[in-house]
Amino acid sequence: MAGKAGTILVTGAGIDPSLLEPLLDLGFDLRRPRQPLSENRLVHELKGAVAYLHGGEERATARALESAAHTLKVVAFLGVGYENFIDVARADELGIVVTNTPGAATDSVAEFTVGQIFLANRRIFEHLGNRLPDWTSPEELPHNLRRRKIGIVGMGSIGTRIAEMLTMAFGAEVAYYSRTPKKDVEERLGITFLPLHELAENSDILVVMVPLTEKTNPMIDAGVLARLRPGTILVNTARPAVVDPGALHLCMAEGRVSLAVFDGFYGPDCASANRLLADFGHRLLVTGHIASHTREAMDRMVCQAVASIENVLEHGADKHAVGNRAGRVPGVPRNNS
Amino acid sequence: MAGKAGTILVTGAGIDPSLLEPLLDLGFDLRRPRQPLSENRLVHELKGAVAYLHGGEERATARALESAAHTLKVVAFLGVGYENFIDVARADELGIVVTNTPGAATDSVAEFTVGQIFLANRRIFEHLGNRLPDWTSPEELPHNLRRRKIGIVGMGSIGTRIAEMLTMAFGAEVAYYSRTPKKDVEERLGITFLPLHELAENSDILVVMVPLTEKTNPMIDAGVLARLRPGTILVNTARPAVVDPGALHLCMAEGRVSLAVFDGFYGPDCASANRLLADFGHRLLVTGHIASHTREAMDRMVCQAVASIENVLEHGADKHAVGNRAGRVPGVPRNNS
The missing domain is CATH 3.40.50.720 (NAD(P)-binding Rossmann-like Domain)
Structure with a gap:
């Protein structure tokens, strides 16, 4: 059953659950499926989600994003190099904000x-x-x-x-x-x-x-x-x-x-x-793409991603947004940033 | 056939032959057997040798040293930690100088x-x-x-x-x-x-x-x-x-x-x-005991070992001697060193 505030899909095995507690406190429900996710499985898990913390190795394809477009507001990618994992062009078209976690790793x-x-x-x-x-x-x-x-x-x-x-x-x-x-x-x-x-x-x-x-x-x-x-x-x-x-x-x-x-x-x-x-x-x-996988880096990335999800859901923007939302900071019109 | 100046046994696979040329120029004959050497094989290879550049993984046991004691004057160990490889106490008793190569690696x-x-x-x-x-x-x-x-x-x-x-x-x-x-x-x-x-x-x-x-x-x-x-x-x-x-x-x-x-x-x-x-x-x-095995370290070790062999054969002592010869420098009585 979905939490009052909505459901957030969280993928990846290295995430410390305690760092996700701020989202639970805000009334969100967390969905944490087993890894790895095929495209079909991802479509299934994204059903009804308002946010998606991408910490796994699955690909958020155009089809997967489209399937969730009526609820999904933000995909927060754990790491810097999201390009292989998220179809940002399609997310942009669908109005889904994509963020990443520069500097953490x-x-x-x-x-x-x-x-x-x-x-x-x-x-x-x-x-x-x-x-x-x-x-x-x-x-x-x-x-x-x-x-x-x-x-x-x-x-x-x-x-x-x-x-x-x-x-x-x-x-x-x-x-x-x-x-x-x-x-x-x-x-x-x-x-x-x-x-x-x-x-x-x-x-x-x-x-x-x-x-x-x-x-x-x-x-x-x-x-x-x-x-x-x-x-x-x-x-x-x-x-x-x-x-x-x-x-x-x-x-x-x-x-x-x-x-x-x-x-x-x-x-x-x-x-x-x-x-x-x-x-x-x-x-x-x-x-297997583990260079950023240390306890310290992962924790910093998760904290940044959680903050980005909160920002986008509350303000519709975040300073770590990429794609055509890059540079839009909550409360600050793009041309001033 | 032995060179005019005598035969030197050289063991170990990583040695650049050109660095041994000074010994050839001095009239020594080099004996370079295949690795690794059993004790029996070492006894055989040491026969008639005046010096022994130890760069392999064989053990210069009491028996091996005794077998060569009437000709062998020096064992030059490539590296620092000779203790496992050379019976220095027996070498001391036999009057064979043992040297090592501190600092090179x-x-x-x-x-x-x-x-x-x-x-x-x-x-x-x-x-x-x-x-x-x-x-x-x-x-x-x-x-x-x-x-x-x-x-x-x-x-x-x-x-x-x-x-x-x-x-x-x-x-x-x-x-x-x-x-x-x-x-x-x-x-x-x-x-x-x-x-x-x-x-x-x-x-x-x-x-x-x-x-x-x-x-x-x-x-x-x-x-x-x-x-x-x-x-x-x-x-x-x-x-x-x-x-x-x-x-x-x-x-x-x-x-x-x-x-x-x-x-x-x-x-x-x-x-x-x-x-x-x-x-x-x-x-x-x-x-397999390879920490010191780089081209640069090996070359420095070989140069130092060659110099030590020359010093012992010429002066009976070398600054890199270990065991009870430690501290005796060519031309300097021990109590002044």
């Missing part, structure tokens, strides 16, 4: 990325479970991180945090590409701006940390990948589609990319991604 | 340790190969490193480097125990000294980085382990015997230790270590 994602850089650089995964070292020649030995040239594509808050960790902790040589050069970061950390193709050509490890947009889908394309030197490690802890899977397959076949790290992988219907797994699975380090 | 071991801390803290190894996150409850989520209390046992050069990385890059809260408190490191990094048992009781992650000596075999014993709180991660990138395997088994059974990291494991004849593997293998992250 910066440390969590940066730590995860640096950890994966380490894992890939020292090839730890190949050594786990061995009682003895199994090098057969000196060429197999990895290099210290402080002797690696690391290129970072994207110098937003997470990219900057990654650069801080790599320079301050490991003394690595870091260069970066970003749409807008960041002079302050360059000076503070002693890192260098390079055009994207030059960055690719000068990196032992290329780290990708850009949002998925029309312009970045894919950003790391055949042209960029062709500039990599043999043996480069590619670390993509952004959304997978930022890297062209077909071009990556070619590069891995050529040995230009020795190892590729992904957090979250292309959909199971992506043929070239499946070829990647089949042919080079042993050279892929894939995790 | 500080960065390499510290980077490796910090990387393993990440890997264990975020439980990456459980997620590799998953396309989707597989949390089933919020309690399973890991914490950001900067919210972890990390205790470091041993504040020598490697321990200090680990503390630098953890505090400067990740903002983790670090405390430490060391025989001699290090006021300068405390002030510089903002870390706190604690007695060993208190450190154990106050750490989410306990990192062990002490040499293996009579006093530290084992240092992390039942008394220390009993003070750990449930769920502690134990990271031992020092020699395995620094941790009591039987007491660790009990702690893992109780859940006091959730995960234990080792680089190099107890010998295959250690019954309680085998019980550890059998019962808690899925909660052990074991690698």
